[in-house]
Amino acid sequence: MDTRSILIVGVGGQGTLLASRILGSLFVDLGYDVKISEVHGMAQRGGSVVTHVRYGTKVFSPLVEPGTADILLAFEKMEALRWIHFLKEQGRAIINSQEIEPMSMIMGAYEYPKDLEDRIRNVCPGAVFFDALAVAKELGNIKVANTVLIGVLARFLNVEPLMWEKAIKTAVPPKTIEVNLKAFHRGYNSELS
Amino acid sequence: MKRLMLGNEAIARGAYEAGVRVATAYPGTPSTEITEFAAKYDEIYAEWSPNEKVALEVAIGASFAGARAMVAMKHVGLNVAADPLFTVSYTGVNAGLVIIVADDPGMHSSQNEQDSRYYARASQVPMLEPADSQEALDFVKLAFELSEEYDTPVLIRLTTRIAHSQSIVTLGERMDIKLKDYKKLPDKNVMMPAMARKRHVEVERRMKALADAANDLWINRIEMGDTSIGIIASGIVYQYAKEALPNASFLKLGMVNPLPRRLIESFASKVRKLYVIEELEPVLEEQIKSWGIPVIGKEIFPVQGELSANMIVEKIAGRAPDVRPAQDLPPRPPVMCPGCPHRGIYYVMKKLRFHATGDIGCYTLGALPPLEAIDTCVCMGASVGMAHGMEKARGRDFSRRLVAVIGDSTFIHSGITGLIDIVYNQGTSTVVILDNYTTGMTGHQDHPGTGRTIKGEAITPLNLVNLIKAIGIEHVRVVDPFDLEEVEKVLKEETQREEPSVVIAQRPCALLSKEMKAPLSIDRDTCRLCGVCLRLGCPAIEKKSDGMHINQALCNGCGLCIKVCKFGAIRRAGE
Numbered sequence: 001m002d003t004r005s006i007l008i009v010g011v012g013g014q015g016t017l018l019a020s021r022i023l024g025s026l027f028v029d030l031g032y033d034v035k036i037s038e039v040h041g042m043a044q045r046g047g048s049v050v051t052h053v054r055y056g057t058k059v060f061s062p063l064v065e066p067g068t069a070d071i072l073l074a075f076e077k078m079e080a081l082r083w084i085h086f087l088k089e090q091g092r093a094i095i096n097s098q099e100i101e102p103m104s105m106i107m108g109a110y111e112y113p114k115d116l117e118d119r120i121r122n123v124c125p126g127a128v129f130f131d132a133l134a135v136a137k138e139l140g141n142i143k144v145a146n147t148v149l150i151g152v153l154a155r156f157l158n159v160e161p162l163m164w165e166k167a168i169k170t171a172v173p174p175k176t177i178e179v180n181l182k183a184f185h186r187g188y189n190s191e192l193s
Numbered sequence: 194m195k196r197l198m199l200g201n202e203a204i205a206r207g208a209y210e211a212g213v214r215v216a217t218a219y220p221g222t223p224s225t226e227i228t229e230f231a232a233k234y235d236e237i238y239a240e241w242s243p244n245e246k247v248a249l250e251v252a253i254g255a256s257f258a259g260a261r262a263m264v265a266m267k268h269v270g271l272n273v274a275a276d277p278l279f280t281v282s283y284t285g286v287n288a289g290l291v292i293i294v295a296d297d298p299g300m301h302s303s304q305n306e307q308d309s310r311y312y313a314r315a316s317q318v319p320m321l322e323p324a325d326s327q328e329a330l331d332f333v334k335l336a337f338e339l340s341e342e343y344d345t346p347v348l349i350r351l352t353t354r355i356a357h358s359q360s361i362v363t364l365g366e367r368m369d370i371k372l373k374d375y376k377k378l379p380d381k382n383v384m385m386p387a388m389a390r391k392r393h394v395e396v397e398r399r400m401k402a403l404a405d406a407a408n409d410l411w412i413n414r415i416e417m418g419d420t421s422i423g424i425i426a427s428g429i430v431y432q433y434a435k436e437a438l439p440n441a442s443f444l445k446l447g448m449v450n451p452l453p454r455r456l457i458e459s460f461a462s463k464v465r466k467l468y469v470i471e472e473l474e475p476v477l478e479e480q481i482k483s484w485g486i487p488v489i490g491k492e493i494f495p496v497q498g499e500l501s502a503n504m505i506v507e508k509i510a511g512r513a514p515d516v517r518p519a520q521d522l523p524p525r526p527p528v529m530c531p532g533c534p535h536r537g538i539y540y541v542m543k544k545l546r547f548h549a550t551g552d553i554g555c556y557t558l559g560a561l562p563p564l565e566a567i568d569t570c571v572c573m574g575a576s577v578g579m580a581h582g583m584e585k586a587r588g589r590d591f592s593r594r595l596v597a598v599i600g601d602s603t604f605i606h607s608g609i610t611g612l613i614d615i616v617y618n619q620g621t622s623t624v625v626i627l628d629n630y631t632t633g634m635t636g637h638q639d640h641p642g643t644g645r646t647i648k649g650e651a652i653t654p655l656n657l658v659n660l661i662k663a664i665g666i667e668h669v670r671v672v673d674p675f676d677l678e679e680v681e682k683v684l685k686e687e688t689q690r691e692e693p694s695v696v697i698a699q700r701p702c703a704l705l706s707k708e709m710k711a712p713l714s715i716d717r718d719t720c721r722l723c724g725v726c727l728r729l730g731c732p733a734i735e736k737k738s739d740g741m742h743i744n745q746a747l748c749n750g751c752g753l754c755i756k757v758c759k760f761g762a763i764r765r766a767g768e
Contacts, residue, residue, distance in 0.1 A: 012527060024197045024359055034197055035325070036359040039301065040222055040636065045555060046732050047527035061436040062358035062429075065503045067516035078522060085517040100744070101735045102525035106727060107563050108736055110523040123517065133746060142746055 001032075003056035005064040006153075009083045010075030011100045012039075012049045015146035018171060019073065020051040022150055026159065026167035027055040035062035048079055072124075073153055075132075075146065076100050077116045084123050093120065093127040094152050096145065128152065128192050135186045144183035147172070151187020161188065194364045200355040203326035203362050204293055205230035207333025208263045211289070212370030213237055215255035217248040219606060220635035221267030222302035223356040224295035228265050229638070232647045236367065241638055241647045244573070244606040245270035249277045249292065256290035256346075257382060259373035261337055265293040268309050269572065273607070275312065278346070280384050282316045283392040285344035285399075288373045289337035292318075295351040298472045299499040302353075302634075304553065304570060306497065308473040313348050313450035317396050319403050320348040320450040321412065322428040326360040328412075332447065334368075335412065343399050350449065352472065354429040354499070404451035412447025415460055422509065423464025425457065425477060425488070430470050430500055437505035452480055461486045468509060472500050529558045531733040532703030532751035535627050537674035538598075539566035540729055540757070541681045547594050547688075549625075550583065552576040552608070554600040555633040555702075563730045566598075573603055577611030580622040589621060593688050596696075597624045602632040602640040605655065609664070615693045616665040623687045624695045626657065627674070629702040637705060661695050668694035675700060677756055703749060710750025711766045715741045719762035726754045726763065 006023060010016045020036050027034045032055040039049045052064045066086050072093045074080030080095040087093060104110050113119070120127050130152050136145040147168065154164050165181060172180045198206065204227045208216060216239045218228035232239035242248035245266040255262035266274060271294045281290070294312070297303040313320035321336055323329040329351070336347040380388050407413055419440045426434050427446040434443070444460040446452070461467050461481075469478045469490040478490035493508045494500060503514045529535055539559045542549060543566050551557055551567030552575060559566045569579060580597035599608045604626050615622050632638040639645045644654035661669050668690060670683050680698070687694040712733075715726075717740050726734050726741065733747035734754060743754075743763070755763045 011525065013530070028195070028197050028361065034359070034361060036197070037354055038199075038357045038359070040225075040357055045527040045530060045558065045634075046525075048525040059360075060432045060439075061502050062354060062360065062432070063501065065436075065501060065514065066519075067503075067514055079525070081520050082522050082525075085519050098746070100732075100747070102523055103528050103562065103730060103732065104523045104525075106730075106732065106735055108727075111738075113522070119520065 001056050003054050003059050005069045006053040006071045006073060007064045007069040007083060007086050008051040008053065008073045008075070009079045010049055011079060012045055012047050014075045015143060016049055016051050016075060019146045019150055020053050021171040022147070022167050023053045025170045026163060029163060029166060030159065032056060033059045035059045037062040048082060050083060071153065071156065073149060075149065078113065081116055081120050084120060087124060091124065092156055093124045094149065094156070095120065095127055095129050096132045096149055097129045098133045098145070130187070130190065130192065132187065135190070136183060139179055139183055139186070141179050144176070144179055147180045147183040148187040151184040152190065152192070154184070154188050195361055196364060197359045198326045198362045199226060199357065199359050200323070200326045200329045200351060201226035201357070202230045203329035204265070204333055204349070204351070205234075206362070206364065207330040208291075209234045209237060210330070210365045210367050211334045211337045212261050212368045213263050214260035214372075215252060215262040216265070217242050217251045217262070218265040219243070219245045219248055219270060220632050220638040221270050221295070222635055223297060223351070223353040224265045224267045224270070224293060225635045225638065227293055228647065231263070239647050241640060243641060245274040246276060249274040249281075252290060253277060253281050256286045256288050257375070259288050259375050261289045261370055263291045263293065263333070266295070267303065268294055268296045268307055269303065269305065270294070271309055271312055273573070278312065278318070279316045281346050282318050283384055283389055283396055284382050285395070286340055286346060287375070289340035290346040291333060291336045291340060291349060292346055293349045293351065295353070295356045296473070297353050299353070304572065306473060308476060309348070309350050310449055310476040311474065313350070314476070317400050318346055318348050318450070319343070319448065320350055321447055322350045322449045323355060323447070324428050324431045324445070325355070326358070327362045328447070329355065330362050332412065343403055345399055350428070352429055400451055404454065407448050407451060407453035408455045410448055410453070413453050413456055414445050415456070416443040416445065417463065418442045420463060421465045423460060423467045425460070425467070425469040425481070426471065430472055433500055433502045434470055434505050436502035438509060446477070449477065452477065454484060457481060458484070458486065461488070470494060470500065470505060526561060527558060528561070528730065528732050529555060530703050531731055531747050532706070532749040534629055534674045534698065534700035534703065535559060536564070536729055536731065537677055537753055538625060538627060538680060538698050539564040541677055541684060542566045542596070543728070545594070545681065545684060547596055547684070549595065550576040550579040550597045552599040552603050554603055556598060556600055556627050563728050574599070574607030574611055577608045577622070577624055578614060580624065581611065581615045581618070581620045584620055584622055592621060595622070596684070596688065597622060599624065599626055600633065601626060601628040601630070601642050601657070604657075605641055609660070612661065612666070612695070613664050620693055621691055622693055623684070626695060626697045628657065628697050628699045631702050631705055633702045637702065657697055666693050666695055668692065669697065670694070671697045671699055673700055674698040675751070675753055675756070703751065710752070712745045712748035712750055713743050713752070713754065713763050713765055715743055716762045716764060719760050721760055721762070723759065725757050725759065729754060729757060
């Protein structure tokens with residue numbers, strides 16, 4: 001199989017690393033060669049962060065190049081637009097509708113763009129927006145928003161839910177398995193706009 | 194057994210399998226996880242050393258004493274450890290000694306992008322460079338063999354994309370490596386001029402032998418494909434180039450110092466056009482060119498930043514990949530976290546219009562707007578010496594509005610020597626130690642002041658106040674950085690003194706603090722939109738068209754903004 005690429009983007013601290021680890025565990029179980037590139041250190045402190053996930057028969061580079069991602073999984077709306085050019089022509093964007101203002105906006109140098117959804121749809125007409133934070137709040141743990149999004153992503157990959165559950169159990173802290181599985185199924189079974 | 198592993202974890206696994214008994218380090222992105230993972234093995238003694246020089250010296254001692262030893266650091270850490278490196282190259286080893294150095298092309302989390310391969314050349318030490326996690330594991334094991342066979346320390350160079358990428362590895366068993374005998378060998382282990390002169394001859398002989406052996410070493414391999422394009426590459430760049438031009442011919446170098454000249458000459462003779470692709474400096478290129486081999490390198494590739502598969506396609510095949518332009522958006526640089534204890538000190542420093550020499554850590558982010566509280570960032574520990582230098586250059590009046598700002602771990606790393614200098618040479622600087630009980634930026638590692646070792650054992654923590662008093666500073670004040678009035682009073686008093694002083698601002702890192710208070714909110718009717726709360730630079734406080742908001746998903750209820758609001762508009766839920 002040709003190498004496929006998933007780009008996970010968000011703001012440092014949102015849990016993009018855990019999402020990539022769930023995907024990594026899944027693709028290894030499915031027998032693929034897998035490479036994941038992460039960001040640690042300074043950028044994790046509230047900066048724009050990106051994690052690259054690639055899988056296939058044989059993967060060389062761990063990095064997704066612009067114009068080559070099959071899926072963009074965005075944890076924050078403005079970050080979705082920042083990285084949208086990494087998607088290939090027919091690529092799919094799955095976007096958490098959460099908004100986090102960078103410091104430049106907090107200081108009043110910029111406004112948070114109001115037309116983000118339109119700008120995203122201009123580039124990627126099939127983009128899916130989903131309020132994962134609201135679901136996570138309902139589940140009583142805002143940290144599982146990332147697993148809710150993984151659930152939404154899972155609808156677009158042809159993989160048995162049982163395999164996903166196994167990957168989630170491997171990747172999340174043992175005490176949080178139950179709430180993470182719930183979060184996954186809420187994303188997996190949700191109505192999409 | 195196969196597992197997905199971070200490059201850094203694979204390095205630790207390689208050390209475990211190679212029978213390593215001692216692993217040391219000072220944390221530094223992108224190398225930190227190596228020693229965290231090594232510490233998980235009961236068979237390995239692991240430690241956080243106070244700095245990289247000590248870490249290497251501990252490893253050298255272990256090697257001389259007969260145990261396989263590994264030390265890990267980031268590229269700039271090797272500057273600190275360079276002194277022992279250059280001489281352990283002369284002494285050689287007893288049991289194997291491997292030094293892992295993680296470079297950061299593109300400076301994801303560093304103050305420069307120096308190329309550690311120059312250190313390998315300058316210190317006459319062999320260097321290996323893995324291209325994925327499996328190689329990271331395998332190369333560590335090979336490095337220990339080479340170290341013992343050629344009586345030399347061995348460097349392994351990682352870059353961020355190897356250290357922080359996961360790929361699949363096959364695990365092996367731990368080798369049963371016995372402790373070697375310890376012998377007193379003054380000719381080899383005491384580097385005084387008479388002995389060192391003889392050892393230098395040995396170093397040259399060893400490097401010649403290694404250069405010869407490199408031609409047949411399995412980690413240097415030719416992969417013949419289309420002979421119109423030949424590519425010499427190592428590490429992550431090999432992966433980028435394979436991705437870009439899978440059909441080209443490759444010479445993949447696993448050893449980047451010394452180079453296998455015969456192998457390179459043979460490869461060059463088989464291809465029509467030869468490229469050497471390397472991130473950062475033209476280290477391979479200059480050597481290959483010096484042998485009269487025509488090769489294309491830095492004429493078309495940059496010396497700064499990371500390379501990429503798209504860039505290689507564009508530069509070599511001349512095809513620009515069809516990519517949509519990036520969108521024009523406001524940038525999102527990293528910021529200090531909500532609840533960060535440093536914010537209190539910086540807010541007061543800004544208010545007092547102080548100048549400040551800064552240092553390396555999360556608190557370096559205080560240089561950015563809106564706090565803009567520090568003026569400089571050079572290297573670990575530099576804030577202290579630089580403040581002294583500023584006072585000596587501009588005089589006492591200038592230094593009355595100047596402080597040095599340094600973190601607890603950084604102070605122990607190399608701030609203490611600067612402070613001794615201030616006392617010795619009659620400076621009057623005020624040094625502010627931001628003590629958040631951890632090494633924050635690298636992901637919360639313990640250090641001598643935290644009361645715990647890397648293995649989690651409880652120890653008596655280093656007492657900073659006693660330490661500072663012992664070097665001759667009488668005025669050491671401990672403050673809570675969130676007690677803004679006290680901070681202001683103490684900073685004013687201490688900077689006016691005609692002698693040196695230290696202010697220790699103690700409060701745990703917000704990410705470590707177990708105490709998670711309810712988020713705050715702003716009462717719109719009471720808020721006068723004065724904007725003082727925005728000056729804290731807290732990412733949770735937002736100004737929207739309809740007024741100020743506190744982002745409930747980000748706020749951790751630290752309450753600093755309540756203290757700066759003059760109108761009492763910020764409240765805790767239920768109050």
